[in-house]
Amino acid sequence: MSSEKNSSKGDVYQSDVAPVFSAILPALEAIESEQEVELGWRESLLIYFFKLAREETEDLKYLAPVLEADAGQVLDFLESPEFPAKGVGKVQGLLAGISAFQARGERSVVIQKITSEGNKTSTYIFRAGPKLPPPHKIPFIVLPGTEREDFNLKIVALDSERRLRTYAGHTAGINSIVLSDDRRRMVSASADGTLRLWDLESEPPGLESSDRKPAQIFAGHTSGVYSMVLMKDGRRMASASADKTLKLWDLSTGSCLRTYTGHKCGVWSVASTKDSQRIISASQDKTLKLWDVETGDCLQTYTGHNDWVSLVVLTDDDKRILSASFDNTLKLWDAERGICLRTYTGHKDQITSFLLAEDNKHIISASYDKTLKLWDLKTGACLRTCAGSKDSLASVVSPKLWVAATKTFTQSQDDGRTITSLSLSEDKKLIISVDDAGVLKLLDVEKGVCLKSYPFCATGALVSL
Numbered sequence: 001m002s003s004e005k006n007s008s009k010g011d012v013y014q015s016d017v018a019p020v021f022s023a024i025l026p027a028l029e030a031i032e033s034e035q036e037v038e039l040g041w042r043e044s045l046l047i048y049f050f051k052l053a054r055e056e057t058e059d060l061k062y063l064a065p066v067l068e069a070d071a072g073q074v075l076d077f078l079e080s081p082e083f084p085a086k087g088v089g090k091v092q093g094l095l096a097g098i099s100a101f102q103a104r105g106e107r108s109v110v111i112q113k114i115t116s117e118g119n120k121t122s123t124y125i126f127r128a129g130p131k132l133p134p135p136h137k138i139p140f141i142v143l144p145g146t147e148r149e150d151f152n153l154k155i156v157a158l159d160s161e162r163r164l165r166t167y168a169g170h171t172a173g174i175n176s177i178v179l180s181d182d183r184r185r186m187v188s189a190s191a192d193g194t195l196r197l198w199d200l201e202s203e204p205p206g207l208e209s210s211d212r213k214p215a216q217i218f219a220g221h222t223s224g225v226y227s228m229v230l231m232k233d234g235r236r237m238a239s240a241s242a243d244k245t246l247k248l249w250d251l252s253t254g255s256c257l258r259t260y261t262g263h264k265c266g267v268w269s270v271a272s273t274k275d276s277q278r279i280i281s282a283s284q285d286k287t288l289k290l291w292d293v294e295t296g297d298c299l300q301t302y303t304g305h306n307d308w309v310s311l312v313v314l315t316d317d318d319k320r321i322l323s324a325s326f327d328n329t330l331k332l333w334d335a336e337r338g339i340c341l342r343t344y345t346g347h348k349d350q351i352t353s354f355l356l357a358e359d360n361k362h363i364i365s366a367s368y369d370k371t372l373k374l375w376d377l378k379t380g381a382c383l384r385t386c387a388g389s390k391d392s393l394a395s396v397v398s399p400k401l402w403v404a405a406t407k408t409f410t411q412s413q414d415d416g417r418t419i420t421s422l423s424l425s426e427d428k429k430l431i432i433s434v435d436d437a438g439v440l441k442l443l444d445v446e447k448g449v450c451l452k453s454y455p456f457c458a459t460g461a462l463v464s465l
Contacts, residue, residue, distance in 0.1 A: 074098050141432075142186065143440070144174035153177065153188055153198070167198050169214060176227045180234070185215070185251075187237060191224035195239055197251060216254035220247055226268045231276040231293075238279045238293075242266035246281055248293065260291050262298050269311050273318045280321055280335075282309035288323055290335065300338035304331060311353070316360055324351040330365060332377070342380040346373055353422040355431075366419040 172191035196214040223242035265284035290300040307326035330344040349369035
């Protein structure tokens, strides 16, 4: 290739490449310089069809010869609007080949490109790759779709970021996701007013996402479902809805066992005791309520917040309740006596999320005031406030969870974003943070480093290890 050709095409690339192709510009320039380029399967396919559309087939020989990926991912990638109009026949050929593997139950496919130097033609050979394990046997993250994207649930492997499965069916945004203790079942709650139970272990091979059917659909709420909790007995689930009620469901039949009424506004959050005999709800009516699961009786009403109560959790001994409110405070309650033991004040705006630290002595809270605070659970004192990277973290003598949380907080603050959700993985080794731009990050609690980042996620994402 001549330098004149390189120069002119470089200018053209910069001017006419769609934004989605911006990531491959360095590779395109390397190809123009006749360098050998080793790329992942996404970049290779993207460059291949970009070159094909521009009728620059002589450059294709510089691409990596073998592309290996999950069949479903490749299908989704090729069906996306990222490809030029030309070369449609090639795309259809790839789709047909990958679909054939999926029809045989293959979870992954190896696409090998054989290029003939003589006539500048390329042939793709499909062969079966290793079968992907069911999600419950490997570490994974569940990424819910949003209004900006879709209403599906995507299960992604943590080790390779390959998408294992997609679950479709909800018709509105997904507000919450929970996983069973054995990691074999997953429940999603949606603004469409339903909950869905998904079996992560057993399903026929080769299914498209639209063909995956939930094990149960729980319908009965008359408005969106904000949250839910799986009871420790493994048989039942409680849900909280904007229709001002909570409901108790039978997981095996999908039937509603009981409806709890008494709140005057929507119910945002629900928690359960370990013996599955009590549930606690948090509502927009500024109260929390303690319910007898079997009888449906309201045993306690907790009053004291001056605005909507958005989050509720129980301490490990089930004797105390932690709540967060739009009144910018956290409160600690005596579960049986119904009295407020302590109020944690200091935030200047709504608290978006909070965590009980691994030592059961500290609370970490995030707020729209763009700060992160560390609290002493017993005294109510604010021990530390993090307002961005200007705060020194090296000298902090505090739980490792705080150090890790401040890492993700400062990264988001420096990018002008606010943390809207903080949660822990099941084994408490990872912090899952989501900011108001929809960027989800996984942080190692022990090392305090960010392991992975996922764009465009909802706040209900969870990690299973």
